[in-house]
Amino acid sequence: MPSKRLNTFHVLFISLAVVAVGYVIRTPWLPIRRETKTSMGYLEDSLMNFTELTGKYGYISEEHHVITDDGYILTMFRIAKAKNCHKRKRSPPVLLMHGLLQSSDSWIDSGPNAGLAYLISDACYDLWLGNVRGNYYSRGHVHLNPDKDAEYWNFYIEEIGTYDVPAMIDYVLDYTGFKKLNYIGFSQGTGTFLVMCSERPEYCEKAQLLISLAPASRQFHTSSQIYRMLTQMFDRMESALSIYGVHEVFSKGEFSQEFVGFFCHLSVATQRLCETFLNLFEQVDSSHSGSITNQTTTVLFGHFPAGTSLHNMAWYGQSMTATRFRKFNHGKKKNLVVYGSEQPAAYNLSAMTVPVLCIYGNNDGLVDVKDVEWLMSKLPNVLESVKVEDPLWTHLDMTYSQYTVYTIFPKISEYLLKYTSA
Template identity: 60%
Template structure:
């Protein structure tokens, strides 16, 4: 009886979260930019990627990439860092965000701590990606995301098969480089593994893969909130689809606007929002400062599909890193087997560096260890020396420069050339 009650409560919680996050999607921003400024919203929380980099002296270019299946992705380039005056190092570096994030996540900690600023200041031609479904890549050559449910029929499976290869091809074509260096956080790493399994020729287009809290199997995830939401969406996907809910946690939806409003208030950001972020991940006092906390909720969550969230719910339950499980009959039709096929992690032949935290409640160290055992060319797996380092620290911590950047810089330099 207690177990059934828990299941019922979890389902009700997920329905509430989805309703709060997505049922009310504003066609226009409910509070305009000028009003937000007058209310004291932080300036940086209201700016987009090129505006943010520009005001700090890092002019960025905006580029459009079209995938083989018609999605239009917006990516950004910082060709030279403000603090670097030497010859730009080669090859170009691609920096890829995690689930429910956008390219802005790499800027929210500011020019002293945001990895986009730090990597460009180290002398690299930096390309910052966005994947389908977030607010920078909510476009298609044929489909309208507000009218066509087909737009939202994607998960990490499609992101890895289409988006990552398209971005790599575009960067190589534009820069005339022969290879890239790739830095992927969480989903941004997991989708690279998908690509190597399904399109191994692309695995050879990188000199090195630096993974930050890489998300593949997530069987041991400790975050109760994250697990409840993703597993709940996995169970309720068909109901949500029939109810017309295809997109979740989008920028401009009630959830994001509410968080942006609440967290710009000093008392709320210091207590309510910081505590909420910690409950989603884990507590790391002093790591994400109050200014960054206010900025990030202007850009987070950035949106994705119900189907992608359901895919993460599946990863919580499975011992394998596998394709989406549609059920026995549809699996048989699509895959030729009743179980979804495993991704071939032995195909990830590129040199891999993994950097992860002991206190990460989204990508648990047990799952990182499992992944490292499966990959054939792991150069080093580095546990961040701060025992409280968690998942969200990767993009937002004020200690990035001392705890994360040295490892990234060492390996980018090792696999670079003049």
């Protein structure tokens, strides 16, 4: 046990050091130019954006831009033509939402035989993929500059659920002419949908099915000590870091992301070390070796982490100690002003009336089984809650595993068919 704690401390220390250096050292050679990376032998897939990467494998994608009610400019992608769909698309459309520090790229990083975006579009669904504010696809605003205006980064899942998800739903429905869609959310992608239903319940009526993959709400039982300590550090130090101009964290193109992307492509040995780091970060009971291939690990670190706000990471730190799925805790004095009580208001989970299919893993170090079961007990319309049969299935397997087509996609396909017309 002392050895395990010591290893955790070392990894945490190195992680924080890399993050700190990323803010202290801002050299003119970051981000590294794409041409330079190509000459250094980076995997081509790790350097491509969504439309380029899907195009490489025979899929035609469109880029769309959405403006939220509070002025954020978001990028969405639509797979307009799938390689293996040769008939009319099913209806209604499907909106697929990524997790914390991810982007739409996370659904294609594992390749056309495993990435959920490929599998769903090949099944002839009209697939749309969102990108929430603050990731590298959605850093725009009608009048704020994310590189200069701290106000841009004053958001957490509250704003994502209140503004981003509704804006994307409206855009998809307006564009396609349907009244409802089916929604698939991974981790934060489910949490923000729940926020939307709590704060803007009229938008809950615009979805006819929620497929929830490893849903993140409260994270009271999270077993990953690295994740817990890192997010709680951000919570404790948010004010101090903000004074020094740190408002955005883990952004693509900054030192931490570029360092990991460089390290993971060097050799098979470093690829394996990066895979080991993913397992260590989740701090799972048993590693799921081979589930995320070495190539996928290299590709994903070309797109991950995708960036978010310091404030959002601080909220995740608070979720580790909360027994409810609640709003940001500003402290008793400010809570009285903001919420009218000394404690943060809880999100109204009973407002989430959309039928729910939940899929989760037994070996998830970030979203623990106990927290998933707690959440499902609070939702009024759970159709089925499914634990993946593979006992080693982890949190990140949901987006990056090579076994997706055999493990979670059959159940996803079953429910999409139930809520779809040909």
